[in-house]
Amino acid sequence: MLASTWSPCLSEGVVDRHKWNRFIGFIKNHYKDDSQVEIKPNYILFKAGEHPILPFEGHKFLHFSSKVSGIIAVATRVASYINTITRISKVHFGSRVQYWDEGADQYGNYDGNERDEPEINTSIASLLTGTNPIKELGIPLFEIKDIPGKGKGLIALLTAQSMPPNELELIFAARLRARRNNNFCPSIITAREKHPFNNTFKTNALPCGAGSVVGGVNPTICLINHNCILNSYNNWDSNAEHETIYAIRPIKTGEEVTISYNHGGTLIVRRAFLKEAFGFDYNCPSNSRRLLIQDLDDAIGDLFRMQIRPKESLSDCHSLLQVLQEEYDGYARALIARLYYDAF
Numbered sequence: 001m002l003a004s005t006w007s008p009c010l011s012e013g014v015v016d017r018h019k020w021n022r023f024i025g026f027i028k029n030h031y032k033d034d035s036q037v038e039i040k041p042n043y044i045l046f047k048a049g050e051h052p053i054l055p056f057e058g059h060k061f062l063h064f065s066s067k068v069s070g071i072i073a074v075a076t077r078v079a080s081y082i083n084t085i086t087r088i089s090k091v092h093f094g095s096r097v098q099y100w101d102e103g104a105d106q107y108g109n110y111d112g113n114e115r116d117e118p119e120i121n122t123s124i125a126s127l128l129t130g131t132n133p134i135k136e137l138g139i140p141l142f143e144i145k146d147i148p149g150k151g152k153g154l155i156a157l158l159t160a161q162s163m164p165p166n167e168l169e170l171i172f173a174a175r176l177r178a179r180r181n182n183n184f185c186p187s188i189i190t191a192r193e194k195h196p197f198n199n200t201f202k203t204n205a206l207p208c209g210a211g212s213v214v215g216g217v218n219p220t221i222c223l224i225n226h227n228c229i230l231n232s233y234n235n236w237d238s239n240a241e242h243e244t245i246y247a248i249r250p251i252k253t254g255e256e257v258t259i260s261y262n263h264g265g266t267l268i269v270r271r272a273f274l275k276e277a278f279g280f281d282y283n284c285p286s287n288s289r290r291l292l293i294q295d296l297d298d299a300i301g302d303l304f305r306m307q308i309r310p311k312e313s314l315s316d317c318h319s320l321l322q323v324l325q326e327e328y329d330g331y332a333r334a335l336i337a338r339l340y341y342d343a344f
């Protein structure tokens with residue numbers, strides 16, 4: 001018997017879904033010219049052996065296998081498919097890929113009855129954990145509001161703590177019902193001026209990658225205002241070619257969603273940059289700690305000192321860790337990750 005699979009099954013969580021999507025994308029590309037490999041609405045079909053499939057939803061996948069073996073397996077190419085899929089899956093999933101033994105299979109298979117049914121999510125909780133709720137439900141998790149002194153901005157509408165899906169479902173259902181009658185604004189603001197390469201473009205574009213000279217204006221993301229005490233990060237995904245906003249700490253209902261437009265520095269440097277690049281006078285809620293962060297950062301960046309007085313550098317790393325925790329209320333993960341790297 002030729003058979004391979006991985007176990008335990010993949011979850012519906014964001015990380016596994018992301019990994020599986022990349023894997024599926026890779027397989028589609030790999031077999032794009034192979035007439036025996038067909039892309040169906042919900043899965044990839046390999047027309048060899050017992051026609052194994054790869055569903056588009058990773059948590060439904062259990063094994064990629066065939067009972068056809070020996071010379072027939074080679075002739076029908078099922079052996080080649082299984083070997084290649086196993087090899088590629090090992091690159092994507094490492095040690096989670098395991099050989100499958102039919103006798104030990106307790107989980108059944110991808111249900112053939114579901115194969116061509118459109119897969120519709122019905123649970124809000126599963127949408128939140130399983131897909132993109134904004135896209136799927138057409139209901140944003142934020143609203144656009146006028147913010148005194150800043151123009152427009154994004155205000156969080158729906159937030160939740162981690163809790164069992166059933167409880168989450170009830171809470172969200174109630175909140176959505178309440179919101180539906182209100183002034184719920186999913187509209188998108190488009191470019192405000194005729195010519196894209198003007199100041200409006202510059203103040204609304206986000207760089208497509210760190211240090212990139214290419215910027216993109218996303219009609220919703222461009223409404224996010226600046227705060228040095230940010231609650232979200234923006235990141236350009238060069239593979240998917242889109243910008244994503246990640247919450248870096250819980251955001252309360254009614255709180256403004258903010259990112260940082262600047263690259264650190266003293267208050268004078270930050271204010272000058274924001275004035276020059278974005279045309280506004282910034283009243284930073286935090287200064288003295290920022291100065292200390294900057295000083296410690298500069299000291300830690302002094303490689304000469306790190307070599308001749310490593311204890312002092314390490315002590316600065318420790319101090320910076322404490323100040324970052326205070327400044328960001330325990331949510332400075334990306335900065336702390338960099339700090340650990342420096343300390344190492």
Ligand SMILES: C[S@@+](CC[C@H](N)C(=O)[O-])C[C@H]1O[C@@H](n2cnc3c(N)ncnc32)[C@H](O)[C@@H]1O
Binds near residue numbers: 222226278280
């Ligand atoms: C990317 S847009 C953000 C959306 C903008 N508020 C609007 O109404 O279109 C950047 C502009 O928002 C304003 N802005 C952003 N953060 C601000 C802040 N903290 N204080 C004052 N104005 C701010 C500035 O005018 C800046 O040029």
